[in-house]
Amino acid sequence: MSEVIHAGHHDHHDHGPAKGLLRWLYTTNHKDIGTLYLWFSFAMFLIGGLMALVIRTELFQPGLQFVQPEFFNQMTTNHGLIMVFGAIMPAFVGLANWLIPMQVGAPDMALPRMNNLSFWILPFAFGIMISTLFMEGGGPNFGWTFYAPLSTTYAPDSVTFFIFAVHLMGASSIMGSINIIATILNMRAPGMTLMKMPMFVWTWLITAYLLIAVMPVLAGAVTMMLFDIHFGTSFFNAAGGGDPVMFQHIFWFFGHPEVYIMILPAFGIISHIIPAFARKQLFGYTSMVYAVASIAFLSFIVWAHHMFTVGMPLAGQLFFMYSTMLIAIPTGVKVFNWIATMWRGSMTFETPMLFAIAFVVLFTMGGFSGLMLAITPADYQYHDTYFVVAHFHYVLVPGALFSIIAAVYFWLPKWTGKMYDEALGKLHFWLSFIGVNVTFFPQHFSGLAGMPRRIPDYALQFADFNMLSSIGAFIFGFSQLFFLFVVIKAIRSGKPATARGWEGARGLEWTLPSPAPYHSFTHPPEVKAEEVHG
């Protein structure tokens, strides 16, 4: 039979990257695909950021002066969708592509062709989504949560394109996640047991599981929307026996795990950077793993805390309030462990470490405002105000986004073989740190004072806070262009990096030369005790 025929070395030899532009279209290499993901997500980050600046420009002063309310709604909607699905998620997948094969000692991802497909679906999906802004009737204007009936009965025609774009993104995420799980479960170097895996690998294993569990539910939700719009069904229409609130339940059953999808890999990154610059082992590795697993489990039973004011039975409100508060426990474990890792460490404060420490502090603040929102009776006051906006931006911007930036600074030497300019990196950090706080901190106050979210105009008493917020947004936005400059400068003219990269860095990826070879480990490496995190 055929299986006795051995792989012939007579056919093609795969020597490093192919030449020309087609390399990027046809590649099956995890590093190429990781690079594509990262650049794509940065492009989306700039587009989504531009939309944020349109929003902040309109809100600079009370009154309508810059855009029409209809367009403002399209901006808030697309800003959210692009940042969530186009910037944060693909950036983490890009990091996963670059790092996981190197960290588990594999030559590549488990399913390299499908890896390419997962990426190349995205530019098409976002091409469709952004094109809706130019369609008759305008783009999606119903908020990134696309609640029915705003997104069904009262939606612009472009919603059909939006639905299919979401389907494509979902397919991309599911395939990407299957690939990541197969890589982690199947391609670890001999001796790397599950409890010896680097934290980034652990967090991505669990994130990928969450993605496979909830992206199909999102697909189901948009499918029901499609049927309600085009085929006369009544899933989200009470006149036919359905319920618009059911849309919210299904959406948030996807949506809450989704927000952890955007933060768990960040936890992994921070768990690499803090030990490296504290020059200590990660404190409480095992508890870190269990904490991530617990957060993932809890993410499935807290969804309705997004909809306390919708009119749920009391028992439901109580259940979702308590289950939500439980999340503070594993999250607290993680924050405690990061601080304990720094405790009495030989700390230095290079740029990745600065971003990591800012992550711990500011993400924790976002967590605390989350706890406030979890209290049902208090949420009646905060719901749909700028307090919510401040809360989730604190966990997503100095949370998820800072971790991605930290990861880029931390692993850039490994990817490119070049060091970035430390002074410029620190300047980028301080600009971002100040910008993010000036933008979002005042929003806590305007929210608590009652300013609703998703509106283009507001009452006069919110003017000062909003002006401050807008100034911060422009500082933050433009400092990310500076980030682009720092990275390009490093790639073009940075000092050569050592293989170890950082004095305190450990893990298999740092045993490879810098830049890492095209196929990471052509032969499984030995997993030495000093490279193990656990």
Add this chain to the structure above:
Amino acid sequence: MANSTEVDKDIYYVPEQGWYPVFLAFGLMLLVTGMADSLNTIRGQGVADWTQSLLGFVIVSFVLYAWFTKVISENEAGLNNASVHKSYVWGMGWFIFSEVMFFAAFFGALFYVRVLVVPWLGGEGEKGIIGDYLWPTFQATWPVVQNPDPALFTDPIKSMAAPTELGGLAGYLPFYNTVILLTSSVTVHMAHDGIKEQNRKKLISWLAVTVLLGIVFLILQVEEYIEAYELYGLTLDSGIYGSTFFILTGFHGFHVTLGTFMLLMQLVRAVKGHFSKNDCFGFEASSWYWHFVDVVWVGLFIFVYVV
């Protein structure tokens, strides 16, 4: 540098670059934008032009054909070692899990509607006030054959619910479909035994029977849909019962179609002489998918038809 970057194929087969994925993504884009455009045209009372969708579909089909052919020929050439095989197994397993969650969304909608929404609309409990106010005459029953607002959503004449006494099952299509699918799970297992026993005749004949059962199932389902539309007035737009009924059975039927097609491809391969005792992933993956489709049907039969 050159030789050190090469992955030994005995360790893991990393395919060289290829054109399939990016063309597949392009085809998918054409397909869905064409569909969206046509749907919007139909909604605006226009005449839809399906050319673009069709072109997208042709591209997708062609790329998938080329891609699978390539993978199969690589496997026949012995490039896929045990480790690659394991990746395929994990991949298919998690793909099926994602499909389970897709159906979970629709089952979740069904349960939420039956257990909470319809009783509330009928005026039950604290949340019944609004239902009572909006549609005071609406009675909460399942199946919902009288909608809250029949002017917007025409009531069906009859639901597809199973007959209450056992004797009624004799003329009840879904019952036959249950028997057919359950049988087909057994026959596909027999075909698998054929591979394990290296008995190609057994493999081919049982696999052919399975494909045939899949086709019969689909024919009966079409018959059932025609009955629903023409005799019972049960349509997609006849309220929440029709909505849940058609989305659940419809997507299941779509998956049966896919599964039948997958098994048919395996049948072609079996006739060509593919598959051996230790190397039959294509067959096994298709049969897992088939069992999954079967399990979903059992859930459907219980919760959509019987209970």
